[in-house]
Amino acid sequence: MKVTVGPAQYIRDKGLLEVAGTYIKNFGKNAALIGGHTSREIIEVSLKKSLEDHGIFLEHSTWYGGESSQTNIDRLVDELKDENIDVLIVTGGGKAIDTVKSVAYQLNKPLVAIPTIAATCAAATPISILYSDDGEFIGIERKSKAPDLVLVDSEIIMKAPVRFLIAGIGDTLAKYFETRSSVKKATPTALNQTAIAIAGQVYKTLLQIGEEAVTSVRTKTVTKELEDVIDTIILVSGSVSGYGGDDCRTAGAHAVYSGLTIFPEVHQTYHGEIVAFGILAQLCLENTSEDEIKALIGYYQQVELPYTLKQMGLINLTESQWNKLGEITVTIEDMVNMPFEVTPEMVIEAVRRADQIGNTMLSPSAVI
Incomplete structure (x- = not known):
């Protein structure tokens, strides 16, 4: 080991x-x-x-x-x-x-x-x-x-521009959702159970003070909330994969992120912003209730993370583009960490459902 x-x-x-x-x-x-x-x-x-x-x-x-x-x-x-x-x-x-x-x-x-x-x-x-x-x-x-x-x-x-911190929050939120999925394939150990506990605390911290940290950057003030979120993003979240190893790797959210990078339009959207949308798609893959997904989107709205394809510059994908997204996403190493086999059709359906739910909560001014 x-x-x-x-x-x-x-x-x-x-x-x-x-x-x-x-x-x-x-x-x-x-x-x-x-x-x-x-x-x-x-x-x-x-x-x-x-x-x-x-x-x-x-x-x-x-x-x-x-x-x-x-x-x-x-x-x-x-x-x-x-x-x-x-x-x-x-x-x-x-x-x-x-x-x-x-x-x-x-x-x-x-x-x-x-x-x-x-x-x-x-x-x-x-x-x-x-x-x-x-x-x-x-x-x-x-x-x-x-x-x-x-x-x-x-x-x-x-x-630094506030969007970087917001993207960091998006990327770090994925630790919780991806760890709780990928660890299902592993035998419980002291290390991977510790990783799960840390991932849960990371999620709790971001929900509690993420918005305050973003406000700190907007007002150009170093606060305890900002420093706690900095430590959570850079150090604490990294320890999840450190303790969990291959049992607690990135999963569906990062696979969807990687798949979406085939479209040049999203290259102006930051890594963590795309991953945040990937979380919504992963939740759809897992048949999560719409109410739970909408609750998470409510938090995205507080910190200004994207929750639709349109907010990332993707509008009116062709059927060929949808098929390419599905086919490439399932080849990404991260997707293998999901606790069930994922097909291209499942990816397409999940991304479409996440986008559809997001659009029901989209206000005219909600643009990244």
């Missing part, structure tokens, strides 16, 4: 970036920063100063490439493999972090993650999600490593 539960160390505080060097100095004297254009712009000046204060040189600052793709992973490995680098530092969102987790694995280097948004649990898991260079889901990459250190500056998260 092998269990990887989150990063080796997780630190979250307001203004943490100013003292980042205090923690990173333990990994060596030469560092490379990899991330998105915006995220590097946000942290590089303060990070470089803090590193220099502790005798650490920032040898490189590099764009990760825009997609968590094999092309970008291979390019970065090739660029850095002969360089004198002691530690890799990644900054940005889930795709940047996943890319560099795979790079760090191949280069066998310590990894420090500095998320600039709270949109996924990528910083707390040992796997990476691979996409094509065009953003279409490919699969789960296990030649990846959990960061040795995660530094979360809650002020940076608070300053």
